[in-house]
Amino acid sequence: MWLHWATVLTQQSNVLVADFGIRDSRTSLAGVPGELTPYTLQFAVEAHERFTERVFPAIAGEALAQLAESIGRPAPDIPPLAQGALYEQLERADDRVALSEADGTWRQESARDKEFLRGARETLRLGVEAVEAGRPDRLIELHGSLTRAVRDYSRRG
Secondary structure, three states: OHHHHHHHHHHHHHHHHHHHHHHHOOOOOOOOOOOOOHHHHHHHHHHHHHHHHHHHHHHHHHHHHHHHHHOOOOOOOOOOOOOOHHHHHHHHOOOHHHHHHHHHHHHHHHHHHHHHHHHHHHHHHHHHHHHHHOOHHHHHHHHHHHHHHHHHHHOOO
């Protein structure tokens, strides 16, 4: 379990950095790095949506269930995430001000994505330490921490 999740979370961290990097990149010969356009923001929003559709459910579902199983607890129920709010805001952005507001919302959401992933990676690191130290009580604490983080993330926005 630990090796699998170390690999998955490391890969997803790398993907997230690359995916979110599109927003501040130069996307055309005529453009400048970081130029705010509907095109660059659309790609950034799509990266966030991929995170909420693939990465978060993997952590909230499979990873949390495996951690719960390792300590003899049932997997917690996690409410599904609301999807598409950023797309809707982007579609309504018909001027520079609205586009800038959508960019601000995306930046807040992407910061939450990164923070959630960092927290999951830290839980994994601490879990490996607890296993190596023979501290199953610490795994129970980590299960509680990860459950709270997953629930908090799922209630966002």
